[in-house]
Amino acid sequence: MRGSKPLFDKMVLVQDAPMISSDGGLVLLRKTIERSGLMVRMASCLIDNRRQDKVRHTQLKMLCQRVVGICLGWEDCNDFDELRNDPLYRICLDGKPASQPTLSTFENSVERRELHALSRELVQFFIERYKGKSPRRIVLDFDATDDPAHGQQELEFYHGYYGTHCYLPLLVFASVDGSAMELVGAILRPGNSHAGKRSAAVLKRMAKMLRKAFPATEIVVRADAGFALPEMYAACDELELGYVISLPKNSRLIDLSSPFQDESRAQFLATGQKAKVFGEFGYAAESWPEERRVIAKAEVTSKGDNPRYVVTNLDGDAEATYNLYIARGDSENRIKELKLDLSSGRTSCHRFSANCFRLLLHAISFVLMSLVRELLAETPLARCTMHQIRIKLLKVAAIVEQSTRRILVRLPRGHPYAGLLCTLAA
Numbered sequence: 001m002r003g004s005k006p007l008f009d010k011m012v013l014v015q016d017a018p019m020i021s022s023d024g025g026l027v028l029l030r031k032t033i034e035r036s037g038l039m040v041r042m043a044s045c046l047i048d049n050r051r052q053d054k055v056r057h058t059q060l061k062m063l064c065q066r067v068v069g070i071c072l073g074w075e076d077c078n079d080f081d082e083l084r085n086d087p088l089y090r091i092c093l094d095g096k097p098a099s100q101p102t103l104s105t106f107e108n109s110v111e112r113r114e115l116h117a118l119s120r121e122l123v124q125f126f127i128e129r130y131k132g133k134s135p136r137r138i139v140l141d142f143d144a145t146d147d148p149a150h151g152q153q154e155l156e157f158y159h160g161y162y163g164t165h166c167y168l169p170l171l172v173f174a175s176v177d178g179s180a181m182e183l184v185g186a187i188l189r190p191g192n193s194h195a196g197k198r199s200a201a202v203l204k205r206m207a208k209m210l211r212k213a214f215p216a217t218e219i220v221v222r223a224d225a226g227f228a229l230p231e232m233y234a235a236c237d238e239l240e241l242g243y244v245i246s247l248p249k250n251s252r253l254i255d256l257s258s259p260f261q262d263e264s265r266a267q268f269l270a271t272g273q274k275a276k277v278f279g280e281f282g283y284a285a286e287s288w289p290e291e292r293r294v295i296a297k298a299e300v301t302s303k304g305d306n307p308r309y310v311v312t313n314l315d316g317d318a319e320a321t322y323n324l325y326i327a328r329g330d331s332e333n334r335i336k337e338l339k340l341d342l343s344s345g346r347t348s349c350h351r352f353s354a355n356c357f358r359l360l361l362h363a364i365s366f367v368l369m370s371l372v373r374e375l376l377a378e379t380p381l382a383r384c385t386m387h388q389i390r391i392k393l394l395k396v397a398a399i400v401e402q403s404t405r406r407i408l409v410r411l412p413r414g415h416p417y418a419g420l421l422c423t424l425a426a
Helices: 026-036 040-041 059-071 077-084 085-093 102-110 112-130 200-213 230-238 251-256 258-271 318-341 354-374 386-394 418-425
Strands: 137-144 157-159 166-167 170-176 181-187 218-223 240-248 276-283 292-301 308-312 399-402 409-410
Touching: 026 040, 026 085, 026 218, 026 354, 040 112, 040 354, 040 399, 059 077, 059 102, 059 354, 077 102, 085 399, 102 137, 102 240, 102 354, 112 181, 112 200, 112 354, 137 318, 170 200, 170 318, 181 200, 181 354, 181 399, 200 218, 200 230, 200 386, 218 230, 218 318, 230 240, 240 251, 240 318, 251 258, 251 276, 258 276, 258 292, 276 318, 292 318, 308 318, 318 386, 354 386
Parallel strands: 137 218, 218 240
Antiparallel strands: 137 170, 157 166, 170 181, 240 308, 276 292, 292 308, 399 409
16 A cells, blocks of 8 residues: 555564464364264274384374374374474474384384274274263164375275265264264275265174163164165164154155155245155165155245155154154264364275275274363354364464473463463363
8 A cells, every 4th residue: 555654674584483383273182082082092002013122103102193293294204204393292202203204104004903993993982982871762873975096095986976986985973862973983985985985884783782781872873875774774674773854755665755845845835934844654675674664845936846754663753753863963073073174085005905094093083072162062162063162272383491390391482362261271
């Protein structure tokens, strides 16, 4: 602007400050890890075949390093070539962080039995959090998503639905009595897999663990039409689980629901407003040994008919049961957080087992960030996404002063949430 004062009327010098960290929220992550015992439990699943007298970085330390790095936006191992010099990482990881080659070796050393153990421990960690609380209902939400490939990785294939070369992770979320969804399963699958592949086997493993811990709790399975498979219904029947699963439209379902659709259409013509009518009927596909209860939502809008169907073994009102199903839409938000906020698509290793481990690293990071979000329940950040929590609470510059008696982490006075971070980390 004409006549305005220059923005800088003095020489500006930009220099590095060796005792300043860009990630002051690392202190809060360290406190959360210590209180929850999450990383110790996960590290116990890993087998260390190295000569212990030569070990500089334990598996627990490297696991913590990768997980907190993902939480703070440093999802690449290469980032730690410079972050190794960050004073707060050195303090919170009990020593200088491992370099990229060491971390890559660590990721490629994990074998199948360790992956199975980590997957079980995700479920067991969820169980331990609710032991003694006698939940009334646990809902398991199954979903699949694409993970685009980055090169010539083992078992990446072209998937016609997504139109790209990818992997197809299977994700399972659990919610207790309507609480927030928690990630309890993350299984990487080849890119040419069907959405429901291995879902029945994963369900059986999880349900048996949950049933043993909560024998009186109702367990309900929710899923979209990709999981409308006979083996899923059979697994639910065998384990006495409830289920409400979407069904893809076909001519037979449309015929059976035509009375409800006619009623809905009449309501729309009378009012000019969107109309919905719920009904139910018995239906058996050719691959089903018996009829099952199907609930139809006959909807008519200005754009035309919009029928939807779910198959269920639950009793109760048709509309209430259908509304239980549509609540699964929140799992899409959690998947977005996992993929966009925590960059779970960084499965760029060549070996399939290494990529399976990487997906689990991001899953553990999701669990850790969920624990942090629980701490924010009565604060202005209670409804923030994981990305917002990172930007507003964790990515805070900090001056680190260390003496023989104490470690002082000084946060900027002008940061809007520095006081909240101090309170939570104390």
